[in-house]
Amino acid sequence: MTAQWSSKESLVFFLVAVLVYVFPLILADYFYVEDSFRAASGYASWRAEGRFLIDGFYHALSLSNGAPDTFPLGLLVACVVMAFALRKLAFHYFSSVNVCSASVVLPMFFSPLFLSDLAYKYDGPVITVGVALVMFAITFKCERKTLEWGAGTVLLCCALCIYQPLLNVFVGLCCIELYRAINAKKDTRDLALLAGEKLTQAAAAALFYLWVVVPFMGKERQGMLAWGDDWVSIVFQRLENAEERIRPLYTGGSAWLFAGMAILFVLGFIGAWWSALRDRPKASTKVLMSLAYVSIVPLLIICVPGIMLVFFYENSDSRAMLGAGPLLMFMLLVIHPLLKARHRHLTVLVVLPIIVLVSISYSYGRVLSLKKTLETSVMTQLAYSINASPALASVGVFYFNASAQDYWLPASAGTVSIVPGMPYLVAANFLFLPEALARIGITNVVQASHEHSARVRLGRDARPIVDTLFYAIYVEGGDGYIVMKKQPREHPDRGF
Incomplete structure (x- = not known):
């Protein structure tokens, strides 16, 4: 050594x-x-x-x-x-x-x-x-x-x-x-x-x-x-x-x-x-x-x-x-x-923090893998909802509405309990971005501007065509509005 x-x-x-x-x-x-x-x-x-x-x-x-x-x-x-x-x-x-x-x-x-x-x-x-x-x-x-x-x-x-x-x-x-x-x-x-x-x-x-x-x-x-x-x-x-x-x-x-x-x-x-x-x-x-x-x-x-x-x-x-x-x-x-x-052999103790840092890196990699799995699952559900619903077949563009949300990844709960700083390191206050949908073949979803946000375009009495644990899809004036829910575990009626 x-x-x-x-x-x-x-x-x-x-x-x-x-x-x-x-x-x-x-x-x-x-x-x-x-x-x-x-x-x-x-x-x-x-x-x-x-x-x-x-x-x-x-x-x-x-x-x-x-x-x-x-x-x-x-x-x-x-x-x-x-x-x-x-x-x-x-x-x-x-x-x-x-x-x-x-x-x-x-x-x-x-x-x-x-x-x-x-x-x-x-x-x-x-x-x-x-x-x-x-x-x-x-x-x-x-x-x-x-x-x-x-x-x-x-x-x-x-x-x-x-x-x-x-x-x-x-x-x-x-x-x-x-x-x-x-x-x-x-x-x-x-x-x-x-x-x-x-x-x-x-x-x-x-x-x-x-x-x-x-x-x-x-x-x-x-x-x-x-x-x-x-x-x-x-x-x-x-x-x-x-x-x-x-x-x-x-x-x-x-x-x-x-x-x-x-x-x-x-x-x-x-x-x-x-x-x-x-x-x-x-x-x-x-x-x-x-x-x-x-x-x-x-x-x-x-x-x-x-x-x-x-x-x-x-x-x-x-x-x-x-x-x-x-x-x-x-x-x-x-x-x-x-x-x-x-004692010169005591210097081996400086290796201990390095072991901890490497351990955090591997935990971080696993959390990213778990997040990737969740994102892929939700994106696949969203793609199915868009393709399977007759009411959405004629929609040319979908406006993606995603508000900032807290870290939510149930599969990583054990890691977070031991490394409580993990949510800070992951640093992603959203589930996924609309550009990611291109990886599963969906290319007509764009990030909503303020002008095209669900909050501005949809009335309070609007009813979703699709309503799931993670998102709701609305149609108004021929355009689609995908609203990601802030806290999926609470399953709110509206996400905006």
């Missing part, structure tokens, strides 16, 4: 690890949210979202100007890139790498919150490449400092053109670099140079994105939280909301493990703090170092939602919490030397 690995052996380990982690998602083969209409059209574009490099990824992958459904090819390519990035990061943090030290960096990819990104057949692989680019930006070293700075900035720019919240990952890794520099007893000047280098890289990448990419984005994607007297309180309220949604992940069945990790982390963090300041000669230097040191953990916590806190529309969905990876890795990075100082 403590034998040192060569660079090639480390690469093989990380490649196997990431493939094992994504295997349940490949097995589930689930069309997650936008995947359905992107697969159906084959010409999806992310430019209006400011993520044009995703287009480039699929153009290169398919050697076409479209984005055909090639899953899991894109994910497999991304896994190879991630394996190289993890190897680079491991040798950046450790002079010698073994299974224990390699496990320390795995949360960069094994974060439970990242599962919601990986679930996307289209977005997930490219976001994985984006995380790898950020890791390369941190670990790239060159004798010419200007080249090192420039290469890191370009890599960060590319990452932002994939997904804006990847800036959270960069800032989180920069906080870890500050921690390592203080522990290495770098002087104040070196720390200032490090901070200046990372700040200017982030600023340059952000300015590039604002000037070059943002003008091509849709207006709804450009809104930021307006500055005002209550700006700070709104940001802190959003941070609290995000923590409240994430909390079930570390207070569920594995709470004992996370509690143990927290205790070891606090002991390791305080011990490293004392060791780093012990030999500092000046009191003023100790104060400055202490201020920098104690700011690391709060900054890493804020980086979990990160820039999502200042967007106009609040978004605390799990797929946007990319800063969780650096935070989890930092905890293991602090715990590892604490255990090693007691």
Whole structure:
């Protein structure tokens, strides 16, 4: 367990690890949210979202100007890139790498919150490449400092053109670099140079994105939280909301493990703090170092939602919490030397959290499979209702009405009781989207706009042609209206 690995052996380990982690998602083969209409059209574009490099990824992958459904090819390519990035990061943090030290960096990819990104057949692989680019930006070293700075900035720019919240990952890794520099007893000047280098890289990448990419984005994607007297309180309220949604992940069945990790982390963090300041000669230097040191953990916590806190529309969905990876890795990075100082074989304990994270991935994959089964069953029932009812034979178009509903998947009740954060990770407040019906041959169902919604078009005395546990179908003026019921278990008379 403590034998040192060569660079090639480390690469093989990380490649196997990431493939094992994504295997349940490949097995589930689930069309997650936008995947359905992107697969159906084959010409999806992310430019209006400011993520044009995703287009480039699929153009290169398919050697076409479209984005055909090639899953899991894109994910497999991304896994190879991630394996190289993890190897680079491991040798950046450790002079010698073994299974224990390699496990320390795995949360960069094994974060439970990242599962919601990986679930996307289209977005997930490219976001994985984006995380790898950020890791390369941190670990790239060159004798010419200007080249090192420039290469890191370009890599960060590319990452932002994939997904804006990847800036959270960069800032989180920069906080870890500050921690390592203080522990290495770098002087104040070196720390200032490090901070200046990372700040200017982030600023340059952000300015590039604002000037070059943002003008091509849709207006709804450009809104930021307006500055005002209550700006700070709104940001802190959003941070609290995000923590409240994430909390079930570390207070569920594995709470004992996370509690143990927290205790070891606090002991390791305080011990490293004392060791780093012990030999500092000046009191003023100790104060400055202490201020920098104690700011690391709060900054890493804020980086979990990160820039999502200042967007106009609040978004605390799990797929946007990319800063969780650096935070989890930092905890293991602090715990590892604490255990090693007691006995080198104790470092094997850092593997335990990795086992839990892999277990969550496989549970997540099973839940997606169960959700896929339920969706397919309901869509098949809906297709039968449309085709078998004479009253619906002449309907040219059906308007699909689906209100937001709570997580409802009875077959996953056992998993949710043990992993209460699972509904948050699945993050789908609807049964399915109308574009998914193309997979069973139904192509005349479209998402209802407000103008064509059942609430606007149907009178209160309207009676359904078909009324089932999951949906009701109405006809008005030659058009059909499919109304998905909010809580199927309650079987309400109307769903709108």
